[in-house]
Amino acid sequence: MCGIVGYTGNRKVIPVLLEGLRRLEYRGYDSAGLVYQYQDALVKFRAAGKLVHLEQTVDEHIGEEAYTGLGHTRWATHGAPTQDNAHPHSDCTGELVVVHNGIIENYGKLKQGLVADGHRFSSETDTEVLAHLIEKYLKDDLVTAVRKALARVEGSYALGVMWLKDPGRLVAARNQSPLVMGVDTDACYLASDIPALLPYTKKVIFLDDHELAVLEKGVYTIMGVESGQEISKEIKTIHWNAAMAEKAGYKHFMLKEIYEQPQAILNTVSGRIIPDTGKIDLPEIGLSDEDINKIERIALVACGTSWHAALVAKYWIEKWAGIPVDVDIASEFRYRRLLLHNRVLTVSISQSGETADTLAGIRLAASLGSRVVTICNVVGSTMTREADGVIYTHAGPEIGVASTKAFTSQLSALFLFTLYLGQVRQTIEQDMLKELGTALIDVAALIDTTLPVMQEQIREMIEEYYDAKDFLFIGRGLNFPIALEGALKLKEISYIHAEGYAAGELKHGPIALIDKDMPVMALVPQDSVYQKTISNVEEIRARQGRLLLIGTLGDEHLIKLTDDVLYLPRVHEELNPLLYTIPAQLLSYEIANRRGCDVDQPRNLAKSVTVE
Numbered sequence: 001m002c003g004i005v006g007y008t009g010n011r012k013v014i015p016v017l018l019e020g021l022r023r024l025e026y027r028g029y030d031s032a033g034l035v036y037q038y039q040d041a042l043v044k045f046r047a048a049g050k051l052v053h054l055e056q057t058v059d060e061h062i063g064e065e066a067y068t069g070l071g072h073t074r075w076a077t078h079g080a081p082t083q084d085n086a087h088p089h090s091d092c093t094g095e096l097v098v099v100h101n102g103i104i105e106n107y108g109k110l111k112q113g114l115v116a117d118g119h120r121f122s123s124e125t126d127t128e129v130l131a132h133l134i135e136k137y138l139k140d141d142l143v144t145a146v147r148k149a150l151a152r153v154e155g156s157y158a159l160g161v162m163w164l165k166d167p168g169r170l171v172a173a174r175n176q177s178p179l180v181m182g183v184d185t186d187a188c189y190l191a192s193d194i195p196a197l198l199p200y201t202k203k204v205i206f207l208d209d210h211e212l213a214v215l216e217k218g219v220y221t222i223m224g225v226e227s228g229q230e231i232s233k234e235i236k237t238i239h240w241n242a243a244m245a246e247k248a249g250y251k252h253f254m255l256k257e258i259y260e261q262p263q264a265i266l267n268t269v270s271g272r273i274i275p276d277t278g279k280i281d282l283p284e285i286g287l288s289d290e291d292i293n294k295i296e297r298i299a300l301v302a303c304g305t306s307w308h309a310a311l312v313a314k315y316w317i318e319k320w321a322g323i324p325v326d327v328d329i330a331s332e333f334r335y336r337r338l339l340l341h342n343r344v345l346t347v348s349i350s351q352s353g354e355t356a357d358t359l360a361g362i363r364l365a366a367s368l369g370s371r372v373v374t375i376c377n378v379v380g381s382t383m384t385r386e387a388d389g390v391i392y393t394h395a396g397p398e399i400g401v402a403s404t405k406a407f408t409s410q411l412s413a414l415f416l417f418t419l420y421l422g423q424v425r426q427t428i429e430q431d432m433l434k435e436l437g438t439a440l441i442d443v444a445a446l447i448d449t450t451l452p453v454m455q456e457q458i459r460e461m462i463e464e465y466y467d468a469k470d471f472l473f474i475g476r477g478l479n480f481p482i483a484l485e486g487a488l489k490l491k492e493i494s495y496i497h498a499e500g501y502a503a504g505e506l507k508h509g510p511i512a513l514i515d516k517d518m519p520v521m522a523l524v525p526q527d528s529v530y531q532k533t534i535s536n537v538e539e540i541r542a543r544q545g546r547l548l549l550i551g552t553l554g555d556e557h558l559i560k561l562t563d564d565v566l567y568l569p570r571v572h573e574e575l576n577p578l579l580y581t582i583p584a585q586l587l588s589y590e591i592a593n594r595r596g597c598d599v600d601q602p603r604n605l606a607k608s609v610t611v612e
């Protein structure tokens with residue numbers, strides 16, 4: 001949460017900072033600010049609300065001959081999203097500025113001491129203590145002062161610091177919040193996430209916890225925060241390009257990302273299913289066949305949409321690989337007694353690879369002796385660096401806060417993982433392996449051809465539903481997690497209260513909610529639990545619920561139950577979750593769009609949740 005950018009080089013800095021902030025705005029959009037060094041002063045602009053307000057404020061300065069600066073887009077934790085609380089924050093002299101992502105947990109105590117020493121605060125943020133703390137230790141060396149300040153800080157931070165008396169230099173440091181440097185021959189960049197760097201450089205260095213970097217024009221030094229010892233770091237090359245993080249003519253990133261799903265699935269599968277044999281190849285998984293044969297249990301850990309992917313995977317892994325699976329929400333996992341050991345494999349699922357709770361979960365699992373594999377979309381993210389093995393989803397950058405293509409790519413990766421386990425443990429026959437692998441590839445093609453028709457039909461259907469106050473989603477078996485996912489999507493971008501239920505669970509309470517005003521989207525493919533789900537649909541119908549059915553093409557029965565039926569092509573039953581997710585995503589998108597909601601930047605949310 002919160003996005004940091006920094007630049008020092010030969011380009012004019014304001015456009016670089018604004019472009020970086022635009023590309024990081026998905027991380028937080030309560031307020032934004034920037035600072036740059038101009039002649040013999042630091043010039044600071046801050047604005048409450050979205051980035052556009054900052055852009056308007058800075059507009060007439062855009063071409064200023066300034067070449068070093070920092071920017072920030074905020075997701076408020078401490079203090080309301082006002083201009084005064086927007087970053088950058090300054091020390092008492094105004095000559096030192098800080099941008100920060102994370103939470104300084106002991107800020108109250110530190111602030112008390114600083115106030116007693118005579119420091120004057122002008123915001124309610126935890127971040128401002130960093131500026132004053134560094135000021136307290138600052139004599140003539142900024143790096144030393146930052147290191148001394150950080151020695152007293154508890155909590156998480158990715159930060160950028162600038163000092164007027166040290167022109168052309170930025171100091172950055174990281175602990176538990178992501179920070180990546182971009183390097184070039186004549187410049188250095190700083191960012192919370194890769195999209196901010198894509199227009200300028202593909203060469204990046206991921207900072208690790210307790211590391212501090214000094215950035216100058218094309219030169220940098222990295223050292224340990226505590227030790228001050230220089231550290232040599234690998235420069236990585238990023239294979240995404242700048243256009244991948246643009247809207248490409250779509251009204252919203254979310255819609256573009258919904259349409260990118262067939263390609264994202266194929267990219268995730270590519271090279272991992274050997275066409276002739278159906279053999280699965282996952283070389284980066286970091287586990288030998290012997291390791292896999294020894295697994296007694298798998299613990300899947302994730303948050304939000306990624307947790308829904310884990311719930312689907314439990315059905316798959318238990319059925320096809322015969323391994324018991326626990327699924328946990330990471331914020332619960334990390335605070336309960338975990339019965340983990342070296343024969344339990346922990347698998348984290350995360351688009352960003354930076355989600356604080358999931359990261360803490362895998363650290364805990366590793367400390368208990370469990371091997372850790374991560375399924376992740378962002379190359380080089382913290383989870384991928386800490387796990388023993390990685391299965392990358394190749395969805396490309398996901399910018400919309402509502403996760404779409406990351407989810408179906410996660411499902412694809414988890415399906416491959418299931419097949420791989422079955423292959424190694426010989427619980428899946430060779431023919432079946434091939435059939436299932438082919439079915440996964442086929443579903444991508446079917447989504448591709450049916451997506452525009454689905455969108456058209458759903459756009460018409462939602463005229464009846466877009467002003468609903470509540471919404472239910474139901475499904476059974478593999479489609480139960482998809483009902484949860486549909487409800488989450490609708491809540492987060494349209495602000496309609498929505499719940500997902502296992503269809504068979506309705507009669508244990510939620511059916512009391514059903515009346516003529518309650519819309520229910522029911523996922524009823526002709527699968528092995530079809531008749532059971534239809535019975536649940538009948539129970540809703542008997543109570544006059546407004547049914548919206550998603551079912552299999554050719555199922556004439558559905559149209560007798562309601563006027564609102566969306567037919568999808570028949571796919572292999574195991575792959576229904578990938579296909580049935582699409583109408584749920586489109587329903588949420590069309591409703592949110594119809595209601596005039598801010599689809600890509602829904603209120604109170606941020607894309608990457610790097611605080612607890």
Ligand code: M6R
Pocket residue numbers: 303304305306349350351352353354355358401402403404488489492607608609
């Ligand atoms: O980056 P992660 O996959 O770890 O993120 C987990 C959740 O924060 C994320 O899926 C969130 O629930 C989405 N906004 C849902 O659309």
